[in-house]
Amino acid sequence: MARKPRIDYKGALHHVMCRGNNGDYILKEDKDKESYLQLIKKYKERYGFKLFAYCIMDNHVHMLIERENTSLSKIMQGIQQSYTQRYNKKYNRKGHVFQQRYKAELCNKDDYLLQLIKYIHMNPVKAGFKEGLNYRWSSYRIYISGKDNDLVETEFVLGFFSKNLSRAIERYKEFMKENNNVISTEEYLINQEECLNKYEENNTKSTTLDIDELIEKVCEICEVKIEDIVKRTRIKRYSDIRKAIVLLSEEYVNISNENLANKLNISSSMVSKIRSGASKRNKEVNKIVELVKSYSLIQA
Template sequence: MARKPRIEYCGALYHVLSRGNQKRPTFRTAKDYEDYLGRLWRYHEKFGFVLYAYCLMPNHIHLLIEARDVPLSKIMQAVQFSYTQSFNRRHKTVGHLFQGRYKAILCQHDEYLLELVRYIHLNPVRAKLAKNPRDYKWSSHRALLELEKEPRCDVSAVLDLFGKRHKEAAKRYEAFVLEAIGMGHRKEFYQVKDQRVLGEDKFIAKTLAKEENEHSGKIFYKVSLQEIIDAVAREWDIPPGMILSPRRSRLGSFARSMIAVLAKSVSGMTMKEVGRHFSKGESAMAHRYRALEENFAQDTGLLKRWRRLHDLLIAGKPRKICLNAYPKNK
């Protein structure tokens, strides 16, 4: 089954989980952790999202983010892409650092905010990296206890829920966290509805209805799939017959992936529609789509060529309204 698009709107609360590629470490040294946190906070200042909590584990990260004017997809692309480049330069490595698409669970704010803050900060204890969460340096727990000179999370957004005076509120917050120190993995925080949403039935129904209503009018362009195929064939000098051939070839597979990304972003086509043209299933095309998007994070040259081709395809073309399309932000 193809993954459903993310639900994005101002005020949405997300529990973000991103794992290292093939479970490999995403942080090797203290400098790596500092680098990631520095980038996360700089983009926090730039994009204006609320960062309730974070925990950087050796091979994965947890973030609790409330998006505001800038959607989560843009926030995560900026943080993950810039950190991956920096990590690869520093350690003289290449390729993907993070595994596929990060998981972002849209959560009911009032019901799950504090529970998720606690759960995220207890990750090092569950992993036996610390006996007490205040002993783990790479989470926002210490900042909420006001033990850090330069906190890199929105301290007031959490402590204000425990009282007006931060000193007393921090004590109440710590007591709240330690109450659950013996709990193991909380699978209920991952049992989501519609592959994307965590909350009560009423919240889920309202959220999905909101998505349907608010995202039903994205503007695309009247560009045919054949025009996109021809443009990709010219740009990379790939014979059209190779693109359409059922035989497996590296160039043909790359071309179909590029066509899928362009068809969705330019014309609003679904992966089912694109796959039908190539006699491929929806899931197969969705996989190619995601794989190429991940390559963009590693290959800025390829990303520039994609953008240039995108602009060439839409130049002078009339717009169209594509109903019920998800507004993917790029």
């Protein structure tokens, strides 16, 4: 059964968690952590997302990401695949490095955001690391440095504490030292409900996607790789998914036959046949179309 795709939209703020396969210590060495951090920076520059906090532990990573025009799945695909390639090459190995898909939870920009950043920065403390909050591979030190940086959105968060930077930093330090539960179950459930309501409001404003988003969403729902869909192949499963994308594009994407053909690596005449109904639709194509439409990510 296909896994339910994540709710994602422009401006969505996600708490992203990635864990090593089987709990392996895939980031134990400082050079590995530095490599992962450099990839965060690289893809932040490429895709323009906002990073509010991060913590790179020995076997997992936390990030608080607000995406702009590029979907979260594409951002994470870039970071995870690049790190996997580097890691496997360095340690002369093959196979998965990360455990299944990354986990992502929606977050609101309110008091819950502060609690979540606190949770992320407290990871080294809970793990018993001697550096505690001053752990090198967390964004906490960036928050208390008072220096300009092009990586973490500290200004927005510190603004919750004071408009004066020095006072805000001191109050943030006090906040981090407060001995309380970081996130309660009730707070979590309220946050998730509010985020879902915000998503529903956001999603009803427009049903238009760009073609890359449509292809990405269909591939995620059908659990196939994008590269398998956009390359020339006669594998029936991939061919059916391409036909479904063509049919869905009529409803959700404003794109010409020629441009769509180039995206899917098929002829424009084939796109025209599918759209006009001249190309016979089999049951599998219909199932794919209905499956995609059944998800709230794409609403009629």
